[in-house]
Amino acid sequence: MLREAFPCLHQQVNGKPLVYFDNAATAMRPQVVIDAVTDYYCHHNANIHRGVHCLSGRATDLYEQARASLARLINAPSPDNLIFVRGCTEGVNLVAQTFVRERLQPGDEILISHLEHHSNIVPWQIVCQQTGAKLKVIPMNDQGELVLDNFDTLMTERTKFMSVVHVSNALGTINPVKELVQKAHAKNIPVMIDGAQATPHLKVDVQDIGCDFYTVSGHKMYGPTGSGVLYGKAEHLDAMPPYHGGGEMISKVTFEESIYNKVPAKFEAGTPNIAGGIGLGAAAEFIMDVGINTITEREDVLKKYTEQALQGIDGLRILGQAQHKSPVFSFLIDGIHPHDIGTIIDHHGVAIRTGHHCTMPIFQFFDVPGSCRASLAFYNTEQEVDILVESLNQAKAMFA
Amino acid sequence: MLREAFPCLHQQVNGKPLVYFDNAATAMRPQVVIDAVTDYYCHHNANIHRGVHCLSGRATDLYEQARASLARLINAPSPDNLIFVRGCTEGVNLVAQTFVRERLQPGDEILISHLEHHSNIVPWQIVCQQTGAKLKVIPMNDQGELVLDNFDTLMTERTKFMSVVHVSNALGTINPVKELVQKAHAKNIPVMIDGAQATPHLKVDVQDIGCDFYTVSGHKMYGPTGSGVLYGKAEHLDAMPPYHGGGEMISKVTFEESIYNKVPAKFEAGTPNIAGGIGLGAAAEFIMDVGINTITEREDVLKKYTEQALQGIDGLRILGQAQHKSPVFSFLIDGIHPHDIGTIIDHHGVAIRTGHHCTMPIFQFFDVPGSCRASLAFYNTEQEVDILVESLNQAKAMFA
Amino acid sequence: MSDLNKLYKQQVLEHNKNPKNYGQPAHWTHHAEGLNAICGDQVHVYLTIQDNTIEAAHFAGDSCAISMASASMMTELITGQSTFDALHLFASFKQMMSPEGLPDAEHILGPVACLVSVKKFPSRIKSALLCWYALNAALNGQATATTE
Amino acid sequence: MSDLNKLYKQQVLEHNKNPKNYGQPAHWTHHAEGLNAICGDQVHVYLTIQDNTIEAAHFAGDSCAISMASASMMTELITGQSTFDALHLFASFKQMMSPEGLPDAEHILGPVACLVSVKKFPSRIKSALLCWYALNAALNGQATATTE
Ligand SMILES: Cc1ncc(COP(=O)(O)O)c(C=O)c1O
């Protein structure tokens, strides 16, 4: 069974079997990913792109094969469209500083949505402060879906960039990113998609979506921490100035000037997270081996089961009921604060997240300080959902 | 024996026992470091600073303990003086963009040295381009030592920052960083030290050195790839604007404004390389367990042995003969290009690095395109040095 | 009694349901907001200070049972105390919640000492501390305090 | 013969020691510099082209034996060829050095085909390719070429 592939799932917490429903914060890693990391350290430990010696050659090959695996996973035209980054947050900051910043004049606008993670808000606020541009926000409705009725009027001739989340980490909403890209492109607005919560659960095809940039977070898609890739269209990556200066990103350095290397090296200054990149490649292969459709289908079943189970609890309210959504449930229970729920059910072995999930504006919309969030993955089970429900009932009893 | 602790050393390459003399590119990791990484993924896999659940608490504790271990290693006043970064390169870029950039006016000067790695050159060139400031360079002599005779005149009232390497990765030179800091501080110039090659080999005490910033590279000090820390004085870190925007680095976000979190969280946007940080903590503990003095003494013995052995080879010239140096040997052999040497001795199992070692200006100084570099660590042996010498003689025979 | 039952003991649940001194008062002389960046907890503390004495203490905010109970008990404890003593109580409470602990806590902190059971739940210590940090900030004329 | 001996075969060592067409010529019509970012190899290629024919080809630079031998053989091969044929030779050489390989390489590339032995040393393939990339750049009016 696939669940067996994830060693960390098989343990007791507070004397109870672990029920891990915090996958949106970070996913579990399958043994093949852990092995890929260990294997590099134990057998191919060397720096990449540098040495004529054997280990260095092997490490370089593994690293570049990983890039190719990721390109296949998201259907990028070439591995050279992918830059290794620490995670989605670095991807957004990189694009904000190297692509967007220099295009902005005071009064220009950047469009994001009300569903964004802080990682897709704060980098734009920073670039707005730096340039005098303004942030505009696509609104959402009570279901947690974007309201696109007036979308065309939100895009003005001052709109220089749009960045929108593919799948909301707080509510699970799956946004119609292809449609958004088409509409923005019709007005010549380049678009970035924050794919942190998409690659672990959905088929992602960056060419079909048509976006200019797409950020992928490794640790959310069963890969190592500190790994991720930023996809960019070749013409953008070629034209952008580098982000970090350092080793590997240059082809010639004198004290007077430096000539930058080609993409993707231009954006990968210094020694990268080699083990992390190799492990992320293994995660991409793992997803393709299992089959992303298999994953989505299994998660759909789990999602329906969980929704029904939660709706059976008196006084429980689910925030975000989008028609298209991932197996993520933000909920509140009358009279019990989310943190208290989190602590109580942790005592029953159930790991959920409580708080604002780095999406404060969503909770400002719902006018609550936060929620409980149960975020599932394909390796979770119906039985685990039953344990969640049972433990929530215990919390209610305690506060009755 | 300590050597046993490093699994990757024990293998055959091209049918010969591996001799790993590319430690300055990246070091080997001891089993305890690999285990710390695996242990996190297998037992404490969770995001940090986020959840009320048990795994998240454990992961957070491990990550913060690692920060404390690193603070002890370099004698920082508090763990809060340390920001986790991907490596030295990110550390330099962070300081260049958040501390130095806003202090620069056209015509201002930044002082670096001729011994710098590209990672401590290019970020300053970029910030110079952004601001109109100029780069000035402390010269070096034929021994590969900095020439400090006119150091006082190099520092003018326009000098706004100095950044100097502690130990040269190309030549091994150990710079008198404490003295440099004192002189610069006498003129109110803040100083950063690039410690990439120092922490693996020497006792580093940032308070004794007195520098304002100090960058540490994890993968050079037996830790994971994609890990490192930037040390900064508290008053600087408190005053600096954040680098990346994103999750964790804020305490409040609305679309109108965001309030930033305290140091070090302010500089750690997004999910960090959790496994990498924990592994780096294990590397710091490993160094302290072995004893940094034990390491330095053993490496001194190896250094003398290697120096004598190389000097016995006819037509071999060592570049960089500083009085204080690390066990790093850059050398040339008459009539054979370094790459050819690298390829030939790799066939004998010996891994060295050939080229400019990301320090082109050093080789412009010596007027050669690059060198062979054998960089040793305490786990290397005299026997391995003998194999190096033997293989170099074979290369000579081939090209005779 | 399990650790969990000790955490959510009767007093805590009672203060959570019927907090004392809850709500923004009509007048106050000192105010600060406590923010817990990570979990989003938020507590406002309002003080009316005259001649270095805390005449009245109120709190408001939407937070968890631990935080509510802590603030409710705290406002009861500090009302009528000198600002000097209130700062001393802050230090004592912090000390009690630290790994070392505070000997003689009940003597110094009275009923508030029952919150020592929160220490078994490291992720919740900040919930108990938040209102105290806000108190400290208010006494020092600062507008905000964070526990992280 | 070991792979290493095949790499450093007699022809290669000979061309390395006594390279043909080495040194910057007095006149040329086309020039480009090839840079290998990672290892620091550098090769200048100088061409004198008249009526689409390469009348003379020279190279200069300080690089490894593989790179020297490759450039030396290349300049011999292309001298007298049309620019069209030279581009075709570039494509053929690249093809030979790619994983797929070039059937009939000796027929097309003549003595240059002996460099196929470099393929056993992936880290050195770029050394062999560098001068060819520079040739291609020179023919296309570009100043620099990189293999990375
Ligand atoms: C939707 C979304 N965007 C961005 C991020 C940030 O990603 P990372 O942790 O890789 O920096 C996250 C994860 O926290 C997320 O869920």
Ligand SMILES: Cc1ncc(COP(=O)(O)O)c(C=O)c1O
């Ligand atoms: C002296 C020196 N500085 C900086 C760096 C860059 O460090 P990192 O690889 O951690 O980015 C290196 C390593 O390549 C180095 O040797």
